[in-house]
């Protein structure tokens with residue numbers, strides 16, 4: 001196992017002079033270290049300054065954190081890991097590899113957070129002017145737990161050791177060295193507590209996960225929003241990123257447990273991956289590479305980015321957005337059939353970037369189902385809700401608003417004797433509207449593969 005080397009001061013200084021540690025600045029932790037506190041005995045002063053804040057964290061989050069951390073961690077870990085093993089891969093460190101074929105919907109990992117902070121508590125420290133970044137707050141929790149000898153913390157101590165050859169782990173150690181160098185620069189003594197705090201900051205940066213939930217923005221549709229930042233050690237130690245992933249994470253908003261679910265069948269010996277944010281359906285390769293490097297410090301080696309792949313052109317996405325806007329404008333005029341045609345055309349465009357069975361398409365089809373019902377075609381609306389519910393049941397939590405609405409509508413609308421439509425043909429509101437959808441898209445060739 002690789003030991004963190006905090007002695008590499010020269011390397012740290014070089015990184016600093018090249019401005020390559022800017023993300024620490026963002027976390028406003030260093031700004032506080034450097035700006036607002038006197039230079040002498042800075043670390044001691046910092047601890048003093050943070051003491052009331054830590055108590056506030058424990059007061060605000062403590063009971064919840066205690067209830068929610070690790071209760072079922074070990075048993076869940078043993079039970080759910082069947083079908084996968086952790087293997088080491090040359091450029092990516094530990095990886096989650098299947099030992100047999102896994103079906104879509106299979107839950108690979110189910111885990112409770114070791115620590116978490118809620119993102120809506122941003123300004124509730126109770127101390128004027130002391131606003132800590134969520135990453136800093138999470139690191140402080142872990143640091144505090146370690147100092148208090150909390151045994152559960154052992155599960156996360158090696159998370160930055162990515163197998164020795166992994167570039168991001170090396171870089172992270174360099175960054176930690178750089179931060180310690182900064183401390184030395186400003187007169188903080190480099191002691192074990194200081195190093196441990198930086199270790200947790202690095203660990204949080206590379207391994208923490210944003211817990212998301214569908215929330216209703218004012219006057220807008222439901223949107224996925226980040227509601228908490230959490231550390232799930234099993235997930236963090238084994239699940240790599242792919243820009244074309246075959247797994248998704250779903251969170252239970254009530255107790256913050258996470259599930260890693262297979263979203264597309266995975267053959268034996270293949271790796272189960274998730275997206276850490278960027279995907280090949282949402283942004284071009286160069287942008288994805290930049291984001292992954294800045295946030296996590298690694299060069300992406302996934303199948304979508306490797307080899308000679310080039311930036312994708314996303315014309316389909318621009319067209320889908322334009323058609324979606326047209327559908328919204330039609331909804332505002334209560335022109336339901338027009339909205340159905342524009343929304344169907346938008347989904348047809350999205351199919352060029354997403355795969356059948358993707359959550360994003362299923363959500364769009366739920367929207368189309370609602371419009372189709374308004375336009376008077378209950379049979380087609382039911383078909384759409386039925387095919388989207390099939391997708392959503394596998395991949396999202398039962399409390400998901402789109403899934404709940406689909407289930408509710410399936411209960412309310414009588415089942416049609418007509419056989420179930422395939423999910424791709426279901427994207428057309430009625431058989432007779434195919435040509436209208438093609439016209440909305442603006443070309444016949446788009447429709448050929450989908451009818």
Ligand SMILES: C[S@@+](CC[C@H](N)C(=O)[O-])C[C@H]1O[C@@H](n2cnc3c(N)ncnc32)[C@H](O)[C@@H]1O
Pocket residue numbers: 091092093094095159161162163166167168169206207235236237238239240241242296297298299300301302
């Ligand atoms: C949350 S950890 C995942 C587990 C990690 N492989 C390990 O051994 O601990 C994230 C780290 O895994 C590596 N990683 C994940 N996805 C990768 C990818 N697509 N390409 C290269 N490295 C990747 C990077 O080092 C990244 O910082």
